[in-house]
Structures are given as C-alpha cells and as structure tokens.
Amino acid sequence: MQNSRLPSGGRIDRKRPLNFRFNGHRLQGYAGDTLASALIANDVAVVGRGFKYHRPRGIIGSGAEEPNAIIQLGRGATAEPALRATQVELYEGLEASSVKGWPGVKFDLGAINDWAGAALAAGFYYKTFMRPAKLWKFYEHFIRRSAGLGTAPSLPDPDTYSHRNAHCDVMVVGAGPAGLAAAVTAARDGARVIIADEQSEFGGSLLASRESIDGLAAPDWVALQCRTLTNSKNVTLLPGSSVFGYYDYNFLGILQQCAIEPGAQNPGRIRQRLWRVRAKQVVLAQGAFERPLVFCNNDRPGIMLASAVSTYVNRYAVRPGRRAVVFTNNDSAYQASLDLHRAGVNVRCVVDSRPGGAGQIAESLREAAIPVHCGSIITNAYGRKRISAVEVARLDLSQRETLECDLLAMSGGWSPAVHLHSQAGGSIHWDDDRHCFVPAPSVQPNRSVGACNGTWTLATCLLEGHEAGLAAARNSGQRLPRDQFERTVSAAPKPANDAANEHATTPLWRVPGARDPERLPKQFVDYQNDTTVSDIRLAAREGYTSIEHLKRYTALGFGTDQGKLGNINGMAILAECLGKPVSAIGTTTFRPPYTPVSFGACAGESIGSLYDPVRKTAIHRWHEDQKAHFEPVGQWLRPSHYPVNGEDLQSAVQRECIATRNSVGIMDASTLGKIDVRGPDACKFLEWIYTHNVSKLPVGRCAYGIMLGEDGMIKDDGVMSRLGEQHFYVTTTTGGAAGVLAWMEKWLQTEWPQLRVHLTSMTEHYSTIAVAGPNSGRVIEKLGCDVDMSREAFPFMTFRSGNLAGVPVTLSRVSFSGELAFEINIDSRHALDTWLKLMEAGREFGITPYGTETMHVLRAEKGYVIVGQDTDGSVTPVDLRMNWLLSKDKDFLGKRSLARSDCKRSDRKQFVGLKAIDGKTVVAEGAQLVTGQPGRIPARIPIPIAGHVSSSYYSAVLQKPIALGLIRAGHTRVGETVLAIGSNGVEVPVEIVSPVFYDPKGERQNVQ
Amino acid sequence: MLIIDCPYCGERDETEFSYGGEAGIARPQHPESLTDAEWADYLFMRSNPRGPHRELWNHAQGCRRWFVAVRDTVTYRFSETAALQAGASGDAE
C-alpha cells in the first residue's frame, strides 16, 4: 500500500508497478521511482542508523548528498554496498537493506552509545587507537561489527563492466538549466559535445520546478532541449552518469550506469561503463547542495531538506509527511511550502530566521494562507523514530511553542558543488554576500556556471550556461563561419519569472540555545559521521583549530559523504569558536572520486583472461597436446614439466633430469630475449654494456656475459654470439627481455648518440630449441645437418650456421645443464616442424621433453645462477664469484661502483651452496639462514638474519637435496653449519658448501 | 592523465610514455678517477626541485625515442619538450 503516494502527477509510470524488498519487507513502487521515493511512498521513515550513536535516521536529501539512506543492494555475487537510496532507481525484484546498525534497524545495540554519548565524543576513535594497544583487541570486535558502510560481496561479480575512451570539444557536467543551455548552444556551433548528468533523467531542478521557460513549462522545456541534443549527431548524452573525477589536462572520469539491475540474467549486457574523456573545454554545471540547519535533534526521521521535499512531491508524487513545518533562512524553501500545500499537505507554518522574511514569494504564501513566523527559529525536535513535534521560538528564545508535525522541511542556504572545479586545481573563495564558497578562476580550461558558481536565479543560470556554451565551443576550435554562427546560435533561454525579487540569505550556522550546546540534546553537523556541534567545540578547545586537523579529529567530511552537507556549517561553527570570520577557516581538499566508483567499473574488461596478454611460443600447441603443465614467466606461458602416467611434479622432474643427464632432453627455450646488435660501433657499445672483453671475442664464438646497473648490481645475463665484426646477437633472460632492450636504447640515445648502432628485438622472430645430453649431437645429426658436429670442428662456446633438415639454422654449442648441449635458433615458422623431427629422430635415444622445473634443477646442480631468483638487485658479480667476467682493461657500466666501500665489505651476502646435514630435507626456498646450533639460536629479538635460501631442489642424479643461497661472508664460511628456517619454523641444519654440486671439473660437456 | 608532446609523434596520452629521471646527468668521463663521494653524487643525487624540472621521457609505446621535457613538479604542466641533441645525457643545451 503506497499510503503516501499522491493521487496524480509526478514523473512516474503508474501503469508499471514494481515490487521490491527493503529490510525484508515486501513493498511496491512505480517505474520512475528511486528507492528513496518508493520508501517514502510506503511511509518508511527509518532507513538506517547513525554511524556512532546508532540513532534512527530517515531520508534527508534526494540525490548524491544523501548521508543517511546508505543501503546494501542485492545479495550474494551481485551485492553492492554503500549505495544511496536516493540514487538507486527502482526495478522489479530489487532487494535492499540498511547497512548501518547491527543487529537491525529497529533494535540496535549500538544505540546504547547514544545514552553513553560522552564516552564517544570527538576523538574517541582517535584516542582509542592511540591508547594502550592491548585494549584495542577488546574494542576491535565491537567497533568493527557496529561500524562500516556495508559488506563487500564474497563471490565473483557476474556482471560485465566496460571502459570507453572519448574525446570531445566541450564536456558539460550536469544537465540542469545551466548545463542544458550550455550544451545546446555549444552543439549549435557544431562542437562535439558530451553532456553527463548523474540522474537517469536530464533536467535537474527543472524536473521538479513549476517555472516556465521560453513559454514552456519547465519539464517541457527540458524535453525540447533533450530532443534537440538527441537529434544532434555531434552530441553524446550520458544520463545516469556521474562525473566522479577531474584530472590533469582536462581528463575526466565518468561512471555510467548502463543497466540499473545487477545480475547476469542478460549475458554480455554492460552494467556500468567507465568513460575516460579528454575534453578541450569543460563546462561545470553541477548545481548546489542545500545546507541543513543545526538545532537540537535535527537528525530525527521526518526532517528533510526543503528542496528534497519539493523533488519528492513534484517529481515522484509522494508525500513525505502529512503535517509540515518549514524552517529556513532564505527564500528558496518557501517553494517547498507551496509545493506541499498544493499536494494537500497541511503546512502549519514557515519559520524564517530572518526578521524581514522573504521577498516576492511571500505573497504566494499569503494567497495560500500559509502562516509565516519571521525572526523565528526551531530549537528542538521531538519523536525518536519519526518526529511528532518541533519547538518554535523567537530568535531571542522567547515565546516558545510546541507545534505538532511529522515533517520538517529545512533550508540553511546553498553550497555550490565546487568539487570538480577544485579537483581540477582551481581554488575557491568565501563570498561574504552569498555566504558560500564560490569558484575562483580556473587553472584548466573550464567554466563553472549556474548554482555551482553561486548563481541562484533561474534567469541568470540559463544566461550563464548559454554564454559558457558559446565561449567553450568557440575556444575549442573555430567551426562555423562567424556570420553563420551568429545566425545559428540564438539568444539565451528566458524564464517567465525573470526578475524575482529575492531577499538575501542570512547566515544561521547553528540555532542559538538557552544553554551551551554540550548541555543540550545533540545538534548534528555531519550526519554520516555523527559529528555534532559539541564535537567541533571540543576539538577547538583541544587545539585542533586547523580545518584539516578538525576533519581528522571529528571525522567531519569523511567517508563517502565528503562533507557535501555538513562541511560549511562545520567550518562556520569552528570559526565561531575561534572568533574568526568563516573566510579565515578555509576548506579541506576535495579529492576524487566525487561519488563512489565500483571496483568492477575500475577493472572494466581487464579481468580473467583479458587481465594481461598471454604470449605463447611457436611450439606451444605441441606442449598442450602433451598435457604439459604451464607456468607464467612474465607474459609467457612456459611448460614447467610434462607429467606422464599421472606423475606428480617431483617424479616428472626427476625422470626428465635423469633422461637428460643420461641420454638426451629437449626444451623449448624460445622465450629467451634476443637482441640483434649491429653497426660500426656495435663492439664499442657492447663493451660498455657487458663486463667482459667483447673486442677479444672472435667472430663465430659465443661468450657468457653479464650486465650491471651503474650501481654495480647484476641486472641481467645471457649469451653473446659474434656473427661478424660489426654484428652481435645477444640473449637475455625471459623476464628481462623488454627491460634490457629499453635500457640499452636509453644509453644509446641519451649518453652515446654518436655511436652508430642499431638494436632490434628478435625474440619472436627466432625460436630456440635446446637439445641437451650426451646424445644431443647424434639426434641433430640424424636430421641431416651440414654442420660438422664433431667436438673438434664444433668446440664448446662456438656457433655454426647451416641447414638442419633443409632449414637454415644457427647452432650454438652452449650449455645451461653442464651436459653436451646445442641451442638451435630457427625461424619461428619452422620451429614446430623441426621440433617434431627432433622428437622423431630422438626416439631411439629416449629423447625427453623437459620444462622450466627440470631446467632449474639441472643448472642448480652446476651452481649456475638464475638472475632474479638467486639475485635480487642487491648482488654484485663479486658476490657471485664472477670476478673472472670483470675486465680490467676497460670501463663498463657499474664498474666504478664495485669499488665503493659498501661493495667491498667482507660481510656482504655471498653466493654459496647449501647441503642439508640429514641428507634428506629439501629446505624451503626463501627460508632464512641463521647462524647457530639447532635449538640454540641466540636469544636476540629480532634474530639476526645471515642470509636466505634462493634455490632448493631434490637432485635425482645426486640422489640428495641441493640448495643455493646468499649468506653473509659466505665465501669464507665453507664447511660451517647454519640453520635454514622456513615459514613452518622448523630449524634445518645445512652445511655451507661449493655451489657446484655435479661434475665440478666440467667434463660432461665434452662427453662423446 | 597528462598529455605529452612527443617531439617526433606529437601529443599523446601519458600512458604511452615512460619516465627516465632527471635530464642532464652526464656519465663521468673517467669514473675510476672519481672519489666515492663524487661517484655517489653522479649515481644517487638528484635536484628534486619544486617547480620546473628538466627530465627524460621515452615514447615507449610509440616511436621509442627518448627526449627532454620540462615539467612543473607542482602543476604537472609540461612547458617544453625537445629532441635530444647529440651530446650528452639528454642535455638539449
């Protein structure tokens, strides 16, 4: 039963009733309702609980400013927390619940806080958190349960979100009178226009207005402008779209609500779209927020902003009460009394704090026989879950009288929505005539018009919008010729009621009381954060006199609210405490987002498989056919191991290792970074980049090389092949490929631009197949190879170009396993075919494909480091005992740093092998190394960490665990036993040994 | 998001670029002859001004060229971008 639905009027569709649930109750509204208007239609007065005192709260506003009606929408996967009921459009089956208050809205444990309020004064949370940490454990459970603005969903969101980039000449924010005038004018000039409004319907205040413009009723004028815009090809209309951020270089973020209903009923349907707009010019027309008035118990349900009352009555045809009182310090609220009166609500009186009352509009009230009490105030409100009466008094608190009512419409004046202007870097200044902050000149190409510029009359709003649209269009680029332009762009729209004689607003920052505010019922300044007048006064007494400190001490303007309603009153009350003018207080910083943005919208399409591109080698399909397990390495997917017959990781790796050591293994090494370096100065350039003597490398030979940062730390490693006097081919680690190329380019372009060198990434062009093991040469020969594979003709660390099975290849005799091994570099188009031929040829030798796991074990058995696993950006080549790679004959990047005192310390962490004393335990990678005996670790907190385990495996060929690590002064500690302690806390005694576990003399790479 | 005027490609979104630190930090000609303090000055010390800052940018997702830009560290405004002059360390002078 929609008891408070008016019999006619409103912009709702009475033919389309919608069923919904609120806090478990089945209710009904109409299409066109917001959740808030539907709740009012159903007489739901209490929609939530205060954050700190848990007092019952009702709907106050009708838009983004709503501080109380914070709800949780939906449940399960589509649950959405922290939404404002005033911004949620109603849909069939909507389920919503209040998020404040625990365990329920009607009965609330936390309401005890209201009676024990003194304990929760300003700074309570602050002081609690700073006080003995032990007590926090006690408070935490209680506070966490009773605070907060909703519950995050724990299931994946089934909805689809999208991003869109757009450019435009003129971006108009807000489609009220000023915004519409600006957009229509700019569009007439041919500018590409985007106009966004957070409401689902354009028009802003005009939708609830009874004015007329250019001879049309306001809503009809809106409809005409919308038709004009819709029919313009150069205009994009974004209703239901909140401009939440204004960033550098006129870049704006917009959250568009594409589908009001959550859920995956319609696969592929976009729920929300995040627009990233780059605008040449911006027109800000976001309007203003009406301010509440601050008096005792001003948070009781039934107390609403006057403009919200008009909106509910006119736009949604609901009646927020039956007996109303209006309380104001300006003319605008008079309209609410007329709207209520017309809707059949008994308006008992208008209480105006100004002795002179209102201007021209006061006559309309006389005609309607609505009494006006000038120079009067409301001092208190009665009733807990809904007001039942208010106390009226003269300004001097005389003639107190109690008036029964169930609705109080209040207006404390207006605050321009300067948020976006401020986000864009513009400052704001206090206007002593209008009693509000207004935008100071912009620093980015934008203009504020209408109410967000502190302009109140409709005629001026329309004129400002028109002129701003004109200027923005012209400044964004000349389109129409001047004469044509002047013919096209007509004059500004004009309202019928052009010269409204308004009386000025008189500030009333807080209603005076007979006693100090602390000794009266609570007077709320910030509803969402439960900040009261006494909180602000306490903060001022305790010395928190800067507005930024006040904010943090009292939470004024925190959270999703961002002070939309309370900030100005709060600042003015602080100013009063300090005996300063409001203009001396300043304001806090406005930060994006203006209204909350869902994580789904932030992520957009970049989720799941679209989160990051996946790179696959030319042989990938074969690995998949073999049911290989893959691991991501950078963006690449690499086979980690190839289990057969249900093997686990450990058994597969042991089998692959043994097969490679005893006969032959094959690995897809295509992901290695490959850079072609050529030019007359290629050698000179590489001498700077690499630490070894590049010029001494003969054509046809390979060399292992490392590169250092200028800080002397290992950056990357790989194999360098000299293809010609001026032509080199270098490989990098898989993960380092892009970074190394960019780094080389930077040196080349910024430091040595005179060097004639070209760098070309070859990573995708060539595939690399590593064939390793005593039978590797035989397998390759079987394919038909015109390279002499004999040990003498093709020595270790050389390469040969030739044909393999008729395909041109480069064969390198290099080894990352210590075995006789070859790397086949081949055009990626032929890689899979050659791989298949190698598998076929190798069958008689039991050729075994192996993945990254086996590769890691094979190299660890030889003590070869993996950059990024055994090093971490703080390891020098000396720490790795790679002194033999450091040329004494030349300078290279990082060389000087190796002579810095820190790099010469004898207690640096140095690279060692580690052997579990029990011969069984594979210590955890990442385990800390601690000096001491089992159970006798020195009792110091924190325990000194001597180093850590960087690699650890079970070696099948050695039949024991092996590990590598970095430990302080490790090179001089061989033979010492230390403890490896992993996250399980178990102490494993390990002996420091040489990192070369297998074939220390290096004989196997020449096995015939 | 900033707009950066690549001297080779024109105005592009910031996301196409990568930052390369302060410009004009020339690598010393003879590092071995420097004291630890002098080397550390080259290696670690940067001017970090409040206001205009000469810095290196790379059009990483475009032409891959490095260039010099003057950016205000307070307003984030670029007042100038210029191709590198053959010489040293991104010093356009």
Ligand SMILES: [Zn+2]
């Ligand atoms: Zn470029």
